Amino acid sequence: MDLESFVDALPTGVAVVDATGRFKWVNVVGARTLGAANPNELRGVQSPFDISDTAQGGNAEDGDLPGIWDVGQGDCRQLVYRRGEQLDGGTTVTFRDVTEHRRQQARVGALARTAANMASQRSVATMLDAMAREVQRSEGVAGTQFITVSGPGKTLQVMGSAGFAEVRTFFDLLIASHHRGAALATFEVMDAGVQIVYPRRREKMLSSPEWQPLHRYISELDWEDFVCTPLIIRGHAVGVLNVYMAPNFHAGPTTLEFFTAMADQASLAVDYSTLLERDRIAVRREERKRLARNLHDSVVQQVFSIGMQARALKRAGSKAPEPLDEKLTSMADEITELSKAIQRDLRGIVLALQPSISAEIGLEGALMLLVGEISRRTDVRIDLVIDPEFPEYEADFVEDVYQVVSESIHNAVKHGAPASVRVSLTCSNTPRTATIDVVDDGIGPGDLTSASGGYGLTSMRERAARWAGHIQVAANDAGRGTHVRALLVPPRESMPRGQLT
Structure with missing residues (x-):
């Protein structure tokens, strides 16, 4: 040569x-x-x-x-x-x-600078969706997915996706394929803790009857190889980045390094967001406890003292000459009743501010205690009906449902003067929706144009929005009373890892 x-x-x-x-x-x-x-x-x-x-x-x-x-x-x-x-x-x-390498470096640098800010300003799912789109823009990438595990049951959920026309059905089809015996690359990579390239993955999946439920789904995207990269936080895999490579594009060392860098950035953002949310929950819980303690130790006691003074005023008024005695007695009675009403309201507020017991005894048990306590204090009959299929597998979701129901009942009792309240919790899968209905037979909602005001209703709207839902307040269909409806999208009971390995 x-x-x-x-x-x-x-x-x-x-x-x-x-x-x-x-x-x-x-x-x-x-x-x-x-x-x-x-x-x-x-x-x-x-x-x-x-x-x-x-x-x-x-x-x-x-x-x-x-x-x-x-x-x-x-x-x-x-x-x-x-x-x-x-x-x-x-x-x-x-x-x-080095054109593509420099482009990838620029993407990683930009994401590194923005990941923490995105995590603090937006949900993890929204952030990972944005990162999935960024990966999908790379040359030779047909589609991407971020899949994470969460909760004590190590459940899987798709938290970000790009390139696929339909995302919601993927999870159910994946479960169906696994039940037919299909082996999941996600768990193989998470258990190994290393990046794995699966050549001609699409061809192999389409030729396997085990993957039949996903055949139509994966056929909609033109891809060939599959790259799965673990998301590692403090030495433990918390999910994966799945990348579907376009035909004739085979991931080389530089591309694989880029996917690893993106997975590292996603891991950092997920970890930061998780820690931030834990801090927020802890701060809210401590603030609620502090407010409850201050109300009980200060305001409730002062209102009780006002009631004592009113009774003393009534005794003194009974000895006053006419017609002053009747005026003083009437004023004392009015102050006594007002102090009792304020005490009842404050006790309800203190009860609502206490840390929820829903996580300890379950949603149904916590709501039964809540309605029982309110019924005893107010003589209002409260009927509680809970769909056996109502989701209770996500602690944060259960806590928000409990607080929405609690706030709705307290508002009805405080402002509507009802004789009865009916609370029902139902769930449907088409579309996937959790519904909370609180209907009373009181005096009605009043001016609905101002329904958006008030801290209680604002808090309810924020809780519903956290689960892609909303709150509706309207007059009862029966013509008397108020109907509060909360529509929420519950978290999907994603794939329990222990049942799939």
């Missing part, structure tokens, strides 16, 4: 550049890198390489220098090159294309 043939066989670009910086000779790989069909096309063309001794801008440690090559039609390629020895009246240069 002659020298030229040997250099042509090298996997990197090699060129000889004259003193003016023009190409004298380029090997085959170099010509292809620069977008030329034939090395001869580049002879005499001005190169992007500075061969002078004053060339600057590279990495002093490895000797690489930067260069930009315009291939036409607005497309520029970023190169790095090294100068070599003198040969045939010119300087030898070795070079390679």
